[in-house]
Amino acid sequence: MTEVTIKLFAFLQDRLGPTVQIEVPTPVKVAVLFDKVSQLDPQLSATLANSRLAVNQEFVDSDEVSLTASDEIAIIPPVSGG
């Protein structure tokens, strides 16, 4: 297990603050990581279901990702710029 820090934005940040720390296996399935965040606040589940993971400021398109403590990890809820 690895402890990672995850950046949060928008509604997720309103609920849980700018970052959360969770322990995840590595590699970890994106769905498992999101589920761990959802356990911190069940009201986030709908938003998380439509969110994407970003590692080092790049969207992750695969279902599974290897993470280290030094990676910049972020959950990107549905964007609404423009």
Add this chain to the structure above:
Amino acid sequence: MYYLRISDTPIDVNEMYQKLVDPQYGGIDMFVGTIRQWTGNVETTKIEYSAYQPMAEKQLEKIAAPIEAQGGRVVVAHRTGSLALTDIAVFVGVAAPHRAEAFKWCRFVIDTLKHEVPIWKKEYDTDKVRWGN
């Protein structure tokens, strides 16, 4: 070379337009997105924009680079912070040799921005506060 900015600085349309002026271009298409009061029966009073700034800038570069590689120029400015009705939230301008590319690329930039760039709006309506989308 493209100019891409995400900041709390108010957007000056003429300043952005000047960045697109160049003898090699014959068409400049610009889109200006502003804060709208009414969406159906919902009345908006203000919108706060926030961004994951370094990633948002990278995503904008990915949108702009292929257009520049085809000979266009891209200028994007997006606001963060609190915006009032009629304030400019986003400016997208594309200069191209001819109008067809200018229209096409400008639309591509704003449409792609809305899906791929981590910027969020928090909309304050008269009856509620909600995150966009």
